[in-house]
Amino acid sequence: MRWQADAGMVFTAETGSGHLLAMDGAPDGGGRNLAPRPMETVLAGTGGCTAYDVLLILKRGRHAVSGCEVSLRSERAATDPKVFTRIHMHFVVTGRDLPEAAVARAIELSHEKYCSASIMLAKTAEITTSHEIRPA
Incomplete structure (x- = not known):
């Protein structure tokens, strides 16, 4: 799991099967609504x-x-x-x-x-x- 600091509260994860998954927080918590919570x-x-x-x-x-x-x-x-x-x-x-x-x-x-x-x-x-x- 890695925080993408330049994107607010976006985190990217590489799953055990080698796929990437992005998640973001709600705008009221610093997120930018760029990905699912x-x-x-x-x-x-x-x-x-x-x-x-x-x-x-x-x-x-x-x-x-x-x-x-x-x-x-x-x-x-x-x-x-x-x-x-x-x-x-x-x-x-x-x-x-x-x-x-x-x-x-x-x-x-x-x-x-x-x-x-x-x-x-x-x-x-x-x-x-x-x-x-x-x-x-």
Whole structure:
């Protein structure tokens, strides 16, 4: 993680897989709104983690899945540390003849067994999910 002093409060990180990630702070804290906030990246990473799991589980079950989106809404504590206290994930899974039970089970398995990020966040946040299935 490296602070880019000439850019206000921008930090760049090189991930373990060799990719670059930029983060910035809010203008009221010296940031310039040039990149996502660090906590936004935590939430986005959690969405990516669980969507990845859901897709993988459905594909391994030989279901004809062609898309997966997840929208996250969150609430944080009012005082420091402003941890996430509630997170709701709404999945939209697209495919051909996707069984309701298979989609629901994939989401459940992700949150109970596979998604390290959501399992970690569940230590401070109530995590709820909903989903809809759309035909391909």
